[in-house]
Amino acid sequence: MNMLIESINLKGSVKAITSKSYAHRVLICAALSDKSTTFKIDEFSEDILATISCLEELGAKIEIDGSKIVVYPIVKKETIPILNCKESGSTLRFLLPVATTIYERVIFKGEGRLPERPLSDLVEEIENHGVKFSSRTIPFETEGKLNYKESFNISGNISSQYISGLLLAAGILEDEVEINITTKLESKSYIDLTVEVMEKYGIEIVESGNKIVKRKSYKTIYREATIENDWSNAAFFLCASALGDLISVEELNLKSLQPDREIVSILRRFGAKIEVKKNIVNVYRRTLKGITIELSEHPDLLPVLAVVASISKGETKFINGKRLRFKESDRIKSTVEMINNLGGMAMEEADGLTVIGIEKLKGGIVNSRGDHRIVMAAAVASIVCENEVKIVGSEAVNKSYPKFFEDFKILGGDICRQ
Ligand SMILES: O=C(O)C1=C[C@@H](OP(=O)(O)O)[C@@H](O)[C@H](O)C1
Numbered sequence: 001m002n003m004l005i006e007s008i009n010l011k012g013s014v015k016a017i018t019s020k021s022y023a024h025r026v027l028i029c030a031a032l033s034d035k036s037t038t039f040k041i042d043e044f045s046e047d048i049l050a051t052i053s054c055l056e057e058l059g060a061k062i063e064i065d066g067s068k069i070v071v072y073p074i075v076k077k078e079t080i081p082i083l084n085c086k087e088s089g090s091t092l093r094f095l096l097p098v099a100t101t102i103y104e105r106v107i108f109k110g111e112g113r114l115p116e117r118p119l120s121d122l123v124e125e126i127e128n129h130g131v132k133f134s135s136r137t138i139p140f141e142t143e144g145k146l147n148y149k150e151s152f153n154i155s156g157n158i159s160s161q162y163i164s165g166l167l168l169a170a171g172i173l174e175d176e177v178e179i180n181i182t183t184k185l186e187s188k189s190y191i192d193l194t195v196e197v198m199e200k201y202g203i204e205i206v207e208s209g210n211k212i213v214k215r216k217s218y219k220t221i222y223r224e225a226t227i228e229n230d231w232s233n234a235a236f237f238l239c240a241s242a243l244g245d246l247i248s249v250e251e252l253n254l255k256s257l258q259p260d261r262e263i264v265s266i267l268r269r270f271g272a273k274i275e276v277k278k279n280i281v282n283v284y285r286r287t288l289k290g291i292t293i294e295l296s297e298h299p300d301l302l303p304v305l306a307v308v309a310s311i312s313k314g315e316t317k318f319i320n321g322k323r324l325r326f327k328e329s330d331r332i333k334s335t336v337e338m339i340n341n342l343g344g345m346a347m348e349e350a351d352g353l354t355v356i357g358i359e360k361l362k363g364g365i366v367n368s369r370g371d372h373r374i375v376m377a378a379a380v381a382s383i384v385c386e387n388e389v390k391i392v393g394s395e396a397v398n399k400s401y402p403k404f405f406e407d408f409k410i411l412g413g414d415i416c417r418q
Pocket residue numbers: 020021089090158159160161164187190299300323
């Protein structure tokens with residue numbers, strides 16, 4: 001599907017949607033605990049639906065009634081579970097250790113770019129703990145249960161999801177489990193999110209240096225869960241507000257551990273004025289100037305920040321973002337391509353990019369490269385384009401924010417499906 005967007009300022013207020021990262025974690029912890037958990041999800045993105053259907057396949061009963069969701073604990077089935085993780089890296093990397101802890105045999109599948117995204121360090125460590133794989137990349141079938149006799153050694157600079165996955169699985173056992181991180185740890189806040197949710201289910205996690213120790217197993221003390229709203233997707237409208245008229249983004253937790261909460265201080269460094277009232281964030285347009293942005297702790301912000309950089313005075317350098325090459329697209333390449341196709345100036349580097357700010361973008365055609373964050377960033381870029389923006393493959397947005405264009409329209413956006 002293609003989307004044609006006229007260059008119009010957006011204005012108004014929008015409520016942030018349910019956090020995808022939180023939803024994955026609460027769904028999994030709920031399914032591994034001993035009683036049902038009830039909570040609300042107001043945006044059933046494809047990634048969240050992938051985790052729901054994989055948990056059902058593992059034997060959890062999940063009832064959905066509008067935005068209300070009740071998750072009952074997994075009851076092990078006789079048949080071999082077939083987990084289709086669709087395009088969700090979190091679903092695959094969280095559920096691989098979980099499923100192999102519970103089941104002797106599991107089939108894993110995926111779609112889009114997921115089979116090409118990194119998994120080998122996790123596969124090797126799971127193999128070291130007694131599980132055989134029919135192939136190194138998905139689709140594969142596993143044979144043998146994950147054993148916890150030895151501690152786990154895993155890299156911390158390829159995907160933080162490896163560590164979150166091992167932690168989530170370790171919570172199934174009452175025993176103490178030790179995870180050693182063998183490299184520099186990136187995206188630490190995503191692990192903090194995992195720990196935060198697991199602790200709500202009675203698990204104790206102690207971190208010291210490069211070692212994480214898990215104690216106790218899942219207990220349901222979190223029968224009525226609350227899921228935070230999503231800073232990663234709120235960032236698109238916060239950036240749109242920095243580029244045009246005011247868009248208030250509502251219902252955000254200012255004290256959240258979500259790494260993408262950092263968008264507030266990044267926009268402030270660009271020169272935007274920010275006002276925070278309770279849980280509402282208002283970003284006001286000011287003259288913006290280029291800055292240096294470290295990507296390793298919040299990789300998902302790159303595409304939309306590159307749009308902000310494209311009309312900020314001087315040079316913006318995005319550094320330490322090697323991992324972005326392995327997202328839904330090679331996000332360094334697809335971001336550079338998006339900015340340049342819209343008439344901006346972006347240069348690709350090995351682990352980041354440089355954007356030189358200009359007065360206004362021209363507009364043009366952007367290929368999403370199957371990446372939801374490129375779709376939403378290109379839509380935001382339309383605000384600072386002289387002409388319209390055409391997004392090819394705009395359906396990729398469903399991965400995290402299916403009603404993004406609905407919200408975009410409510411804010412005054414002029415869009416036409418083609
Ligand atoms: O744990 C999570 O919820 C996520 C971790 C990050 O991935 P990596 O740690 O693989 O970079 C992030 O990019 C992804 O969107 C969500």
